[in-house]
Amino acid sequence: RxxxxxxxxxxxxxxxxxxxxxxxxxxxxxxxxxxxxxxxxxxxxxxxxxxxxxxxxxxxxxxxxxxxxxxxxARSSVRLSERNVVELVQKLQERGLIDFELLHTVSGKEYITSDHLKHEIKVEIKKRGRASLVDLSDTLGVDLYHIERQAQKVVTEDPALMLINAEIMSQSYWDTVTEEINEKLQERSQIALAEIAAQLHIGSELVLNILEPRLGTIVQGRLEGGQLYTPAYVSRITAMVRGATRGLTVPTNLPSVWNSLQQQLQEMHGANGVSVEGSFFQSIFVALLKEGAVLGSVRAGVHWTPAVFAHAQKESVDAFFSQNSYIGYEVLQKLVIPQPKQYLEARYPDGIALEAVFVHPSVVDMLDAAVGDAIENGQWIDSLSILPSYISGPDATKILSLCPSFQKAAKVGIFKVIEICVLFINGHTLKKSFFAVFKSSAIWRIMCLQQCVH
Structure with a gap:
């Protein structure tokens, strides 16, 4: 200067x-x-x-x-006035003896070079670790415009410095800050990023960028959902999630489980206890599921079906179907199986999916034997009396259409379908009175005739 x-x-x-x-x-x-x-x-x-x-x-x-x-x-009687000094400097500049930039201070009483201003900025940053450009302008007595120009150069030349929101910050400053954060974290088990950002007067995004590369080194903790947790606390929460999910035996919505765990933590630690977000529980649960620590399946990310329940579902369905050769879709709905028809078709590829029930192929074989016998002996049969009681008219129609004897008779044209009655005929006609009986019948009948009915 x-x-x-x-x-x-x-x-x-x-x-x-x-x-x-x-x-x-x-x-x-x-x-x-x-x-x-x-x-x-x-x-x-x-x-x-x-x-x-x-x-x-x-x-x-x-x-x-x-x-x-x-x-x-002795004291000299010769003195230079401020005006003389300014004129002297101007003369030196005009003659090229001063070939570098001179900056005025705010007071107007001093000159300072750009290089020396950069040096003083570096000294202040090294001493403070973090300084705003406004504070540097007041401390160094130089206009803010010149401070901003030189600050950009200082930050560009030194990769360990950053200029954010008119503040210069060094990496050493952040190392010191993160050490303090880690000390506080170990005392409290949890710290919110919003709280750190408010204390440091910076944005939460900047806090996140500063903490992430230092996790596991300076900061011993885990960052999840805007919260910073200690490893010991993460282990404790992991044990709670594992125990809660392993204890479930029926399909459950996971958010309700996380709410229960949050209430439990509040009861344990009181109102001032550590708050845990549901996303933190969810992330731990997903990690446990990938590790195989909990067994089951998740639908839509929140609907949890334990493996023990799925196993019980399969056993119940298999036992009912093997004993009865059919199973109703309402049975699967009671077992909380979505899309029962698709489930049964995938599990039993040989089965037959009807409107109300899912039947074993042996049901078709049973009706086919009766139809073939009726055709051969010239008799008529009531198909609904042969089929199980749980099969209604529309389902009986489909089963009848699947019978090989019925399909064979359809090809030679020896039957005629009249509303809900199917009559097998051998070149004869029916009397109107007999037709009326079949027409008014509420039961689907198959009649095989080899002679005319008088």
Missing amino acids: LSVRSQAPSFSPLRQVESRDPQLRRRLDRSRQTAPLPVSGDTAADRAGSEGAGGAMDAELLELQRQLEAAQS
Whole structure:
């Protein structure tokens, strides 16, 4: 820095004396080589002791010392005004003797070069670790415009610095901050990023960017859902999630489980306890599921079906179907099996999916045997009396259409379908009265005739 305050020229009164008397200058040079000069203010006793130690000093040396003291204490009457200094600097710039940029301070009393301003900014950052450009402007006494220009250069040249929201921050500053965060984290088991951001007066996104590369090194914790947790607390929550999900035996919505765990934590720690977000429970649960620590399946991310329940479902369905050769869709709905028809078709590829029930192929074989026997013996049968009671008219129609004997008779055209009655005929006609009986019947009948009915 170069001050422009009114001041004396930068030359010494002693040099004035020496310049006027060359002989005096030569004597001073010889005296400096023979003995050290005592400082002003020495007493006569001190000078006498010096003479005894270093040898006798002649009167000429004493005179030179007296002249030196007088020159040092003399005050110059020649002074330069502030205007003179400014004009002098301008002249030096015009003549090219000052070929670098000079900046004015805010007070207007000093000049400062750009390089020196950069140096002072670096010194302040090294000392503070973090400083706003406004504070640097006040501290260094330089206009904010020049501070901003040089700050950009300082940050560009040093990758360990960052300029965010008109503040320069160093990596060493963040290392110190994260160490303090880790100490607080170990005391409290949990810290919210929003709380850290509010204390440091920065955004939560910047806090996240600063913490993530230091997790596992400076900060011993886990970041999840905007919260920072200690490893011990994460282990505790993991044990709670594992125990809660393993204890479920029926399909359950996971959010309700997480709410129960949150209430349990609040009861354990009180109102000031650690708050845990549901997303944290969910992430731990997903990790446990991938590890095989909990068994089951998740639908839509929230509907949990334990493996023990799925196994019980399969056993119940298999037992009912094997014993009865059919199973109703309402049975699967009671077992909380979605899309029962698709489930049964996938589990039993040989089965037959009807409107209300799912039947075993043996049901078709049973009806086919009865139909074939009726055709062969010229008899008629009531199909609903042969089929199980759980099969209704529409389902009976489909089963009948699947019978090979029925399909064969359809090809040769020996039957006629009249509303809900199917009659097998051998070239004869039916009396109207007999037809009326079948027409008014509420039961689906199959009649096989080999002679005319009179």
